[in-house]
Amino acid sequence: MTTFLHTADWQLGKPFARVDDPDRQAHLRRLRLDSIDRLGEIARARAAGFIVVAGDVFDSHRPPDSLISQALERIGRLQLPVYVIPGNHDHGGPGCLWESAHFRREQAELAPNLRVLLAATPVERDDCILLPCPLLRRHTVQDPTDWLRSLDFSALDQRVRIVLAHGSTVNFQSEADEEDEPTQANFINLQRLDSQFAEIDYIALGDWHGFSQAAAKAWYSGTPETDRFPKTGQQPGHVACVQALRGADPHVEAIPTGSVRWFEHTQTFTDAEGPEQLSRALTERIGSTGVTDVVAKLVLDGHLGLEALAAIDQLLATWRARMIHLRIDNRVEIQPTADELAELTQRSDDPLIAGVAASLVDDLQRGSDEAAIASLALTLLHREVHQLEASA
Numbered sequence: 001m002t003t004f005l006h007t008a009d010w011q012l013g014k015p016f017a018r019v020d021d022p023d024r025q026a027h028l029r030r031l032r033l034d035s036i037d038r039l040g041e042i043a044r045a046r047a048a049g050f051i052v053v054a055g056d057v058f059d060s061h062r063p064p065d066s067l068i069s070q071a072l073e074r075i076g077r078l079q080l081p082v083y084v085i086p087g088n089h090d091h092g093g094p095g096c097l098w099e100s101a102h103f104r105r106e107q108a109e110l111a112p113n114l115r116v117l118l119a120a121t122p123v124e125r126d127d128c129i130l131l132p133c134p135l136l137r138r139h140t141v142q143d144p145t146d147w148l149r150s151l152d153f154s155a156l157d158q159r160v161r162i163v164l165a166h167g168s169t170v171n172f173q174s175e176a177d178e179e180d181e182p183t184q185a186n187f188i189n190l191q192r193l194d195s196q197f198a199e200i201d202y203i204a205l206g207d208w209h210g211f212s213q214a215a216a217k218a219w220y221s222g223t224p225e226t227d228r229f230p231k232t233g234q235q236p237g238h239v240a241c242v243q244a245l246r247g248a249d250p251h252v253e254a255i256p257t258g259s260v261r262w263f264e265h266t267q268t269f270t271d272a273e274g275p276e277q278l279s280r281a282l283t284e285r286i287g288s289t290g291v292t293d294v295v296a297k298l299v300l301d302g303h304l305g306l307e308a309l310a311a312i313d314q315l316l317a318t319w320r321a322r323m324i325h326l327r328i329d330n331r332v333e334i335q336p337t338a339d340e341l342a343e344l345t346q347r348s349d350d351p352l353i354a355g356v357a358a359s360l361v362d363d364l365q366r367g368s369d370e371a372a373i374a375s376l377a378l379t380l381l382h383r384e385v386h387q388l389e390a391s392a
Contacts, residue, residue, distance in 0.1 A: 056086025210234025
């Protein structure tokens with residue numbers, strides 16, 4: 001039996017442009033490097049003989065030299081063979097990063113255990129034969145696994161056979177556009193490999209960022225460190241531990257590796273209890289009130305009064321400071337309570353504020369084109385009044 005780890009889509013150097021804090025962007029990039037160390041821990045615990053990376057080690061085909069050195073130093077620490085194919089983000093071909101002088105020097109010194117498979121040709125190990133399908137350009141209309149259909153499998157011995165490929169196994173073309181040959185970029189047609197399935201023991205796929213099974217012997221490992229909000233049914237943040245035998249279905253186990261949690265939460269407010277409801281929901285989802293490696297997206301809906309809205313703003317400011325990133329889709333309708341309106345419009349000691357507030361309330365209640373602006377203005381006015389009173 002051959003035991004190995006299958007991983008992909010490290011995308012080291014990903015910029016995380018939607019995270020607005022440069023320090024937290026850098027933190028997310030460091031965590032992706034740290035995930036390489038976790039792969040080593042898992043490999044040792046599971047007695048894996050080697051690791052295959054099915055494309056996209058780097059997020060760019062021209063990563064900075066400093067990142068290349070950091071990645072190779074981490075790979076060298078693994079102290080077991082690592083086999084990599086280029087993906088669409090770090091594709092091969094003339095002038096690619098894999099052939100750069102800096103990469104070659106650093107690989108020889110820092111990661112002699114790394115082998116980059118740039119040719120579609122069998123690679124033999126004592127315990128298996130690797131069948132790499134590297135991407136030599138970012139997009140290709142040719143199925144990366146095409147060369148396997150003309151491979152003479154009878155010339156191979158009975159060692160385990162492992163395919164490495166990077167691309168989508170779902171054809172996103174409409175039926176009206178489908179022809180005999182795929183035109184979708186990097187499309188892997190597993191159905192056309194049916195006749196070779198008996199000759200292949202495992203297909204290690206990359207490109208999709210969630211752990212999933214694509215066919216009887218074909219699996220996506222997903223990215224080891226979650227890097228986006230998961231879609232339904234996806235399992236990002238995993239590595240696949242594979243046990244393969246020649247001529248048998250493989251045993252594949254998803255092992256968690258991610259350290260950053262990404263989640264979405266929808267909260268609909270209906271009364272002044274809204275701040276407490278949201279606080280409880282976030283504490284339950286995050287499990288901690290301290291600083292944490294979480295990226296969250298909140299969809300806020302319903303209606304709130306001015307006091308409750310101010311409390312929500314304060315609560316979100318606190319959680320934003322504690323998380324790596326907090327994205328908010330705010331659809332809350334502002335509905336001041338009768339007491340809040342009276343507090344602003346019946347200020348005999350401050351007729352200017354009372355007059356402004358009364359005008360804004362009139363715009364709000366008439367549902368004029370300026371209602372949204374009036375709602376925001378009332379919120380700001382309420383906040384300023386309370387800040388002034390607190391500092392008096």
